[in-house]
Amino acid sequence: MTVPKLSDWILEGLKGWASGGVTSDSFYPHSFINLFDTPVTALCECFTCLSASAQTRFRKSTARALHRCLPSMPDLNGISLNDQLIVIYSLLSLAEDVVALEALSAVVTLASGALDKWQPDTIRHEIYGKCLATVGHLALAAGESYPTPKRYERELSAAIYRMVSSVFFRVQHAPFCLASLISVTPANLADHLDLLGRFINELHESTPDQQSLAVHTAYRIAKHARYYLKQHFHRLSFRTERSRDTWLIDALIHPDGPFELVRSSDALDSPTLVSRDPPDQAIVLQHKDWTGYDQPPLSESQDSGKTTGPPWEQSNLFRRPERGATKSEHRTLA
Amino acid sequence: MAKRSSTRKNITVILQNLSRSEGGKILLLNLNCCLEKNMLVAKRVMTALESVKRSISASMSAANLLGHLKAVLQRRSFGLHLQHNRDDDFLAFASTGYIVTVMLYDDYGRFYADPSHSTYGHAFAHKTPGTKSGSFLSTARTNEVFWAAPVPTFPDPTVVTSNAEAARDILGLVHYGARKELIALHFVPSPARCYRPTVIEAISNSRFRQTSPLYPAEIRWGYTVDMAKLEAGTGPKDDITGVPEFVFEQVLLKECTVDGFYYLDRTLVDRGTNELDNKFVKHLLQENGLTDISDVIKSIERKLFVI
Numbered sequence: 001m002t003v004p005k006l007s008d009w010i011l012e013g014l015k016g017w018a019s020g021g022v023t024s025d026s027f028y029p030h031s032f033i034n035l036f037d038t039p040v041t042a043l044c045e046c047f048t049c050l051s052a053s054a055q056t057r058f059r060k061s062t063a064r065a066l067h068r069c070l071p072s073m074p075d076l077n078g079i080s081l082n083d084q085l086i087v088i089y090s091l092l093s094l095a096e097d098v099v100a101l102e103a104l105s106a107v108v109t110l111a112s113g114a115l116d117k118w119q120p121d122t123i124r125h126e127i128y129g130k131c132l133a134t135v136g137h138l139a140l141a142a143g144e145s146y147p148t149p150k151r152y153e154r155e156l157s158a159a160i161y162r163m164v165s166s167v168f169f170r171v172q173h174a175p176f177c178l179a180s181l182i183s184v185t186p187a188n189l190a191d192h193l194d195l196l197g198r199f200i201n202e203l204h205e206s207t208p209d210q211q212s213l214a215v216h217t218a219y220r221i222a223k224h225a226r227y228y229l230k231q232h233f234h235r236l237s238f239r240t241e242r243s244r245d246t247w248l249i250d251a252l253i254h255p256d257g258p259f260e261l262v263r264s265s266d267a268l269d270s271p272t273l274v275s276r277d278p279p280d281q282a283i284v285l286q287h288k289d290w291t292g293y294d295q296p297p298l299s300e301s302q303d304s305g306k307t308t309g310p311p312w313e314q315s316n317l318f319r320r321p322e323r324g325a326t327k328s329e330h331r332t333l334a
Numbered sequence: 335m336a337k338r339s340s341t342r343k344n345i346t347v348i349l350q351n352l353s354r355s356e357g358g359k360i361l362l363l364n365l366n367c368c369l370e371k372n373m374l375v376a377k378r379v380m381t382a383l384e385s386v387k388r389s390i391s392a393s394m395s396a397a398n399l400l401g402h403l404k405a406v407l408q409r410r411s412f413g414l415h416l417q418h419n420r421d422d423d424f425l426a427f428a429s430t431g432y433i434v435t436v437m438l439y440d441d442y443g444r445f446y447a448d449p450s451h452s453t454y455g456h457a458f459a460h461k462t463p464g465t466k467s468g469s470f471l472s473t474a475r476t477n478e479v480f481w482a483a484p485v486p487t488f489p490d491p492t493v494v495t496s497n498a499e500a501a502r503d504i505l506g507l508v509h510y511g512a513r514k515e516l517i518a519l520h521f522v523p524s525p526a527r528c529y530r531p532t533v534i535e536a537i538s539n540s541r542f543r544q545t546s547p548l549y550p551a552e553i554r555w556g557y558t559v560d561m562a563k564l565e566a567g568t569g570p571k572d573d574i575t576g577v578p579e580f581v582f583e584q585v586l587l588k589e590c591t592v593d594g595f596y597y598l599d600r601t602l603v604d605r606g607t608n609e610l611d612n613k614f615v616k617h618l619l620q621e622n623g624l625t626d627i628s629d630v631i632k633s634i635e636r637k638l639f640v641i
Binding site: 035038044086093122123128129130137 | 452472584
């Protein structure tokens with residue numbers, strides 16, 4: 001089947017399924033589809049059985065079908081708005097499952113310029129969320145296993161950057177966006193942190209249970225951008241507790257994080273991050289801000305005369321205010 | 335006369351095609367039971383099967399034939415699908431709590447889950463069995479026809495909040511094989527449009543039983559087949575009855591009283607093996623008082639053609 005015919009089949013079939021009462025069901029002759037709970041599940045199952053060239057056609061067809069769902073196209077006219085959304089969500093899900101990178105531009109258009117069609121704002125938030133999830137998961141899939149052409153790497157990054165600039169972007173989306181960006185373009189780690197680090201820091205400070213989220217992010221960075229982390233370390237901002245990337249340093253050497261901080265006596269200004277898993281992979285850090293990291297708080301060093309415990313417990317920089325601490329207390333700790 | 339003879343021949347071909355697979359045998363046994371209890375109008379069944387014959391080929395696989403039958407026989411125009419309305423019995427069915435329907439985790443993500451669940455944080459949400467989510471998409475709606483059971487009727491109601499394997503087994507969801515992530519939706523559909531299930535709604539589910547020998551006179555709702563009991567049982571006389579079940583027409587979730595979606599974890603084993611299919615066929619044959627699938631075909635033909 002050619003790409004236009006296949007996209008017709010997918011779109012018409014999904015329309016028929018979503019709206020129920022359509023007289024001609026294009027999925028009907030393919031009886032196996034009726035055995036699944038939803039046609040999307042059936043299509044995904046079907047996709048896994050296709051040859052490589054047929055899979056490529058299927059991806060392109062999914063993208064084409066999604067393009068035809070943009071408000072500027074007439075293909076969804078005639079079914080209710082609710083059913084239109086069901087078709088769009090089905091296609092987004094299909095694009096995500098079959099890693100249809102060709103659908104990127106349609107997804108981004110849906111999430112930005114095309115949102116005016118829907119009311120109220122809660123629906124727009126939903127559509128934006130669905131689109132962001134699709135773009136993000138495409139990026140994660142591309143980074144994990146899919147051999148991604150360079151062109152798509154750039155497009156995926158650009159798509160996420162564009163979605164971050166949307167009015168519907170929320171600070172809670174930031175870690176997901178960062179994880180997606182790191183998966184697809186780890187070399188641009190510093191730029192990604194420039195874009196999203198402050199949001200994650202904000203989230204980290206306002207919600208104590210975000211600690212584990214930051215550690216997850218640190219693991220992802222250590223996995224996908226270990227080399228670039230070392231290269232870009234001088235561009236990280238972690239001079240004070242409220243600095244943009246302090247959360248990242250905190251998470252990297254947290255007891256549950258991917259690295260341990262090791263400092264030999266003859267290289268005080270260049271401590272080493274040693275990987276916990278796999279062990280013995282080291283990153284030597286040269287950054288003037290590290291000088292004060294393992295200095296104990298003044299009061300403690302006066303009291304005991306020696307340091308105890310790991311650096312993140314000793315350092316003022318890693319000491320977070322207790323929940324409910326006043327702003328002045330927070331500043332004092334910083 | 336010639337037309338009648340050709341109709342009879344066509345229908346016999348379909349029945350014999352069905353008898354070649356275990357899934358088809360189970361369908362035939364339930365169809366026989368359904369006709370026996372006058373839950374389907376024989377003339378309508380004939381018309382629908384005649385229509386199926388026109389569009390099937392001899393080389394069609396068992397799965398395709400079942401899918402085809404499902405698509406055709408469930409058309410409202412044949413007057414077979416969703417014929418036993420039991421709205422009046424709904425309160426008795428669900429008076430003491432929520433009802434539960436189970437879906438694949440993937441389908442939950444596609445059609446129900448609030449997108450913030452996958453985009454807030456990392457999309458690496460902690461999947462702990464029993465985790466509950468109360469939010470859902472504004473467009474969220476059930477399948478066109480969905481199956482549900484009342485939560486309080488489960489011997490241990492916690493299985494439908496945190497145990498995929500046990501929930502899948504008790505509900506007889508044989509199409510969910512091994513290592514499937516499942517989600518349970520607990521809710522009360524309003525307004526309830528519920529029906530006593532028949533073989534027509536259950537085509538393709540090879541663990542459906544039209545009547546339970548424990549409750550042969552129950553016409554308000556059906557009973558699931560407990561797949562764990564079926565596997566553990568030693569013979570066709572064992573009790574394999576699960577919990578009561580209804581089928582419902584599609585509802586929008588925002589119009590329902592929703593308790594929430596529960597993450598049930600993954601199933602462990604596949605209960606849809608040929609061996610178990612065969613065991614279930616023996617159960618149904620014994621319950622129908624028949625010994626062989628050819629007797630079932632003859633019995634169906636008698637009911638269809640005598641009129």
